[in-house]
Amino acid sequence: MSKKLLSKNKTARKLTRNEKHRITIANLALIPSAIKNYIDTLVKVYRPNFKYKLKVEFFYYIITTIIKRQNTYENKALENISVALNATILRGIKSDYNEYINWLIEQEIIFKAENYEPGRSSNKYCFADFILQSLKEDSSSEIVEMEALESDTVIVSKSIQQLPVYKDNEHLLKWFDDKLIIDFQGAKKYIEDLSYFEGEIFDLTQKKIRWNHQISALHYKVFYATRNEESDFRLHTGLTSLKKIFKPFVTYNGQEIIGYDLKNSQPFFMIFLIDSIINNNDIINKILDRIYNKNVLSSFMLQKICKCLSTEGFKEEYMTFKNWVLDGRIYENMTDIISPDKHLGRYYTYKYDERLKYKVRETNYSQRDMMKGVFFTLLFCGVKTKDKHYHTLKRAFPNLVELIEIFKMKKNSDFSKLLQNIESECIIDYVTKKIAEQYPEMPLFTIHDSVSTTVEYGDILKTLMPRYVYEYTGLMPKIEEEKWKMHDYQTDYKKQVELHPEWYAYNGY
Secondary structure, three states, X not given: OOOOOOOOOOOOXXXXXXXXXXXXXXXXXXXXXXXHHHHHHHHHHOOOOOOOOOOHHHHHHHXXXXXXXXXXXXXXXXOOOOEEOOHHHHHHHOOOHHHHHHHHHHOOOEEEOOOOOOXXXXXXXXXXXXXXXXXXXXXXXXXXXXXXXXXXXXXXXXXXXXXXOOHHHHHHHXXXXXXXXXXXXXXXXXXXXXXXXXXXXXXXXXXXXXXXXXXXXXXXXXXXXXXXXXXXXXXXXXXXXXXHHHHHHEEEOOEOEEEEEEOOHHHHHHHHHHHHXXXXXXHHHHHHHHHOOHHHHHHHHHHHHHHHHOOHHHHHHHHHHHHHHHOOOHHHHHHHOOOOEEEOOEEEEEEEEOOOOEEEEEEEOOXXXXXHHHHHHHHHOOOOOXXXXXXXXXXXXXXXXXXXXXXXXXXXXXXXXXXXXXXHXXXXXXXXXXXXXXXXXXXXXXXXXXXXXXXXXXXXHHHHHHHHHHHXXXXXXXXXXXXXXXXXXXXXXXXXXXXXXXHHHHOOO
């Protein structure tokens, strides 16, 4: 035979001492029907001969984990990107996990990326071309249960309320219930009709596969939540991974949702970080201890930071930079330093991609969006980057960039992790908890630096969010309102044609 075949919620309880050392996974997962049917058929025909008893659910777990990781924020612009799997978690679920991965590779369901370097990088996996083609033909999904994977080392939670993350984040996670609805048929139809996305007209097939999975997870109530103290400490849910084009289809208890974004959030929390170090703020000291090795931090890193902060050059640069941020016009002011190329109504710049090791062209319709990307490069790229805009900013703000590079001295990702931890503690653990204490009946959802509720409570959120951000940081933020129902991204294509017909004629559209 050819290979080419294609719960009820429970209240949270306190974990016992033994359970705290066990791995917790969600019982319900969403897997594309094409992949599940293919695996089921192959298991019957070419049944694996593993050392221990076969559990087909572990195949599903590996597949759904790859899909989740491909849908994360940092991978949003990529297609079938190869992603790493957590070997510690896999080993905790099944000690013979490599046999399952190798079998999936042998059956041409997934394949291992070739950029693995022993001791320097993890194995990464993505889907084989045959599977991608199958997903194009059938985008439907099925709910699968993982209860069979429960063991002495694995806890299978029956609901989001039983996840370890729920207790400390109940004020946000309790709203993931039957009242959180997505217009599934409307969203599916929208995906089918979508031809224009983020400034380009091209084949959206692979993006549509992933988008169908996102809306299906919300529709079938396959809720999940994670928050890793050793990583960005952000609360990740089905809404944080949901593409913004689907916000108009989401309601809670039949009501539209309205959100408020913290404007220039990463530069804003960078200002809070610097002010807090200068003022020896205990909040920041605790977060710094979480991110950096205490010996490194206390021995020479803080000395370098303090030396940098004390120079007159830094103080002058910082005053300018801080005013830009608090005025809410940092990206607009950056155009005085960097002038991106403009052609036929669009802005172009070339960014050095650390992962790909070559320059890629980025396109935007506004200078502000372009400058935002340039600034994020400054915050999150490696100190040895070849990106020309990084070096332009470094010439304009040498002392400020020197400080940023000190935070990256051990690991490039440490600085981004630091700012994300600050953001998370501010928004998740302070702002939304304070609001929830005052208005326990108010639905609250977060997408990192954004807080949303139903329109009924919109004015309350608009008033309280900046108040509590100020209480936490001592800095007055600027927030932007976002009515989820107001978006019509497909119409944007018509607007762009009207505004820049010469570009579409030039490119043959």
